[in-house]
């Protein structure tokens with residue numbers, strides 16, 4: 593997918609609320625892009641905008657081009673209702689935040705699979721065979737799950753079943769908004785491992801949205817860090833965790849609690865995340881940034897190339913006037929522990 597100048601705004605009584613501001617990114621076939629940031633930074637808006645599914649009365653601007661494997665180009669924001677309906681699920685599927693609770697309590701899990709197949713005109717027998725395969729792929733028992741009502745399943749089982757359901761129409765891209773929220777650590781890790789396997793097995797491209805940078809680093813090839821409704825840094829997961837060049841990225845790592853961290857070494861990020869109606873001028877992070885100078889108040893920094901290519905074929909970029917000084921000025925106190933190490 594190629595995303596250019598993607599923005600979302602709401603017209604509020606107190607002014608224009610720009611909850612996604614001019615995001616540019618290319619998502620390569622087969623890659624997993626993690627998007628991380630504080631609560632309210634615009635992550636869900638980015639996810640919804642990718643499917644032109646921003647809640648009313650939000651307006652989405654910019655360009656999203658999706659290149660399906662069958663060839664051609666789909667201009668996502670120019671689709672008719674029917675085009676969008678087809679694209680969602682069949683090309684780009686999404687697991688929304690809190691979707692674990694969106695199962696209809698009066699229907700079995702099997703009914704949900706059947707209904708989805710029917711709504712997209714897919715043959716039932718073949719589709720349900722695929723459902724059984726997908727349910728075993730997510731390490732659940734097909735017979736038990738298909739006949740169960742949602743309330744009979746644990747949170748982790750519901751989430752796994754939901755991931756299976758999202759793949760029923762064989763999408764190429766899976767967008768997931770906080771798919772492991774509300775699950776315990778062990779279950780989070782097992783879902784991350786599962787997503788990794790599914791990517792290989794079904795050749796999926798994934799966008800994985802989370803507030804948890806460590807979790808993202810265990811799964812994603814590349815991580816985009818969101819601050820104030822924009823990407824402030826993007827790079828390989830390795831670079832972002834160990835060698836980020838934006839002060840916010842490093843603050844986020846230093847503020848991440850780790851079981852081995854003594855309480856007095858934890859560093860919560862001072863100040864508040866911005867209000868979308870009143871984003872600070874210049875660099876939006878300047879009011880909270882320890883390196884802030886006059887230029888940061890006056891000039892919105894461009895995305896600087898911080899290292900052309902760290903060997904992974906990924907170019908890392910950070911929107912900071914002082915990106916060269918950041919690693920020395922803001923040391924990482926808390927070594928990020930990657931889940932896959």
Ligand SMILES: Nc1ncnc2c1ncn2[C@@H]1O[C@H](COP(=O)(O)OP(=O)(O)OP(=O)(O)O)[C@@H](O)[C@H]1O
Pocket residue numbers: 602609611629630631632633634635636637638647648689803868
């Ligand atoms: N329906 C809406 N109308 C107007 N503003 C909204 C609406 N939904 C969300 N917002 C605002 O959009 C901004 C971005 O919200 P978003 O849900 O994308 O954040 P997030 O990073 O996903 O946060 P979280 O991790 O808490 O879900 C927030 O300031 C929020 O208040």
